[in-house]
Amino acid sequence: MATIVGGxxxxxxxxxxxxxxxxxxxxxxxxxxxxxxxPAQEWVRERRPDVAVxxxxxxxxxxxxxxxxxxxxxxxxxxxxxxxxxxxxxxxxFTGAADFSWHLVDHLVExxxxxxxxxxxxxxxxxxxxxxLFWGRPSDAWPVRVVPIFVNVLQYPIPLPIRLYELGRxxxxxxxxxxSEERFVVLGTGGLSHQLQGSRAGxxxxxxxxxxxxxxxxxxxxxxxxxxxxxxxxxxxxxxxVIMWLVMRGALDPxxxxxxxxxxxxxSMTGAGMIVLENA
Amino acid sequence: xxxxxxxxxLDRAHQLRGYRMNKMAMGLGNPEGRAAFRADxxxxxxxxGLTEEEITAVMSRDWRTMIALGGNLFLILKISAVDPVRxxxxxxxxxxxxxxxxxRDRLGKKV
Numbered sequence: 001m002a003t004i005v006g007g008x009x010x011x012x013x014x015x016x017x018x019x020x021x022x023x024x025x026x027x028x029x030x031x032x033x034x035x036x037x038x039p040a041q042e043w044v045r046e047r048r049p050d051v052a053v054x055x056x057x058x059x060x061x062x063x064x065x066x067x068x069x070x071x072x073x074x075x076x077x078x079x080x081x082x083x084x085x086x087x088x089x090x091x092x093x094f095t096g097a098a099d100f101s102w103h104l105v106d107h108l109v110e111x112x113x114x115x116x117x118x119x120x121x122x123x124x125x126x127x128x129x130x131x132x133l134f135w136g137r138p139s140d141a142w143p144v145r146v147v148p149i150f151v152n153v154l155q156y157p158i159p160l161p162i163r164l165y166e167l168g169r170x171x172x173x174x175x176x177x178x179x180s181e182e183r184f185v186v187l188g189t190g191g192l193s194h195q196l197q198g199s200r201a202g203x204x205x206x207x208x209x210x211x212x213x214x215x216x217x218x219x220x221x222x223x224x225x226x227x228x229x230x231x232x233x234x235x236x237x238x239x240x241x242v243i244m245w246l247v248m249r250g251a252l253d254p255x256x257x258x259x260x261x262x263x264x265x266x267x268s269m270t271g272a273g274m275i276v277l278e279n280a
Numbered sequence: 281x282x283x284x285x286x287x288x289x290l291d292r293a294h295q296l297r298g299y300r301m302n303k304m305a306m307g308l309g310n311p312e313g314r315a316a317f318r319a320d321x322x323x324x325x326x327x328x329g330l331t332e333e334e335i336t337a338v339m340s341r342d343w344r345t346m347i348a349l350g351g352n353l354f355l356i357l358k359i360s361a362v363d364p365v366r367x368x369x370x371x372x373x374x375x376x377x378x379x380x381x382x383x384r385d386r387l388g389k390k391v
Contacts, residue, residue: 059354060306060354060355061309064302064306065299065302065303083309083310083311084358084361085308085314085358085362087311154352154354155295156290156295195287196353196367197287197288197289197347197374198286198287198288198374199286199374200284200285200286200287201370201371201374201375202368202371202372202375202382202387204386204388229284232284232287232289232290237284237288237289238289238353266387266388266389268367268368269368269371
């Protein structure tokens with residue numbers, strides 16, 4: 001059966017990708033941020049995952065307000081970068097893992113999760129940036145295949161945090177029951193604190209961000225039982241998307257080991273966090 | 281959901297009101313839409329049936345009002361792909377601060 005080599009959490013701020021595009025990797029403003037990911041990249045090289053399940057949200061680039069799936073699973077053979085307004089970024093397309101995607105969809109429905117099924121879609125910075133941060137930007141092809149899980153965290157009502165945690169548990173069982181020798185890693189993305197809209201724009205909460213980077217490992221049940229309002233109050237209107245990390249955490253065992261952790265604030269307008277977890 | 285001050289995402293009537301403006305901004309996600317916006321902004325906006333209030337807000341790059349009228353930041357941000365402005369400037373405008381004060385006081389940057 002397939003195995004889970006670990007769970008990764010990271011922010012997916014678009015400015016991170018833009019900084020790479022502009023060659024600012026080693027600029028004073030960005031170097032400490034990117035250097036913090038070096039141990040995680042080393043971890044990825046050592047653990048050699050074959051498939052990355054990436055939990056993220058589209059930011060009205062591939063999906064619009066006309067149809068808003070609460071959960072959607074990509075079942076495509078390939079995912080190209082989407083045009084977010086500046087033209088598609090010059091990074092290789094992502095190869096899918098459609099066989100597992102269909103296994104996952106079957107497993108979810110049989111366990112009373114009913115995602116939208118997507119066979120053709122492009123992906124935005126929400127998926128691109130985490131892949132670049134953990135794998136580095138390849139010249140020709142990504143060394144890992146991806147299964148995107150899209151979560152609506154923009155158009156209220158967004159799902160309950162506990163529901164995302166439960167989705168993670170179902171995802172974990174789907175991987176463990178998948179008849180394959182492949183190695184899986186699960187990425188929870190988004191956050192940490194930021195608010196971009198309204199007169200509370202520019203809200204940051206580094207203390208809560210650092211606490212979250214501890215609690216996501218040690219006290220996930222507590223985080224899963226927070227209300228959505230508490231996430232908005234604590235992490236900001238857009239920072240509440242950090243609930244997507246609960247899918248990653250739910251896919252792991254109750255006891256985990258923190259391999260790496262990194263925090264940098266602000267990346268653009270966001271408290272940027274990263275974590276590497278393994279089952280204990 | 282209970283109200284959280286100055287957080288428009290939790291206001292459904294506000295969100296629904298912005299649909300037309302958001303659809304207009306979504307159109308800037310492709311080269312044809314951007315070319316049309318550049319060529320004749322008013323004509324492009326008219327395609328989407330925007331109100332005069334919305335048109336004025338967009339054409340004057342009044343970010344605070346665009347958001348107040350239900351524009352979603354992730355969508356109206358595409359205007360900045362045609363007419364560049366930093367996201368921190370959009371933030372400062374909504375808060376009513378000058379850019380430098382916003383970077384320093386809200387984001388804790390050394391300026």
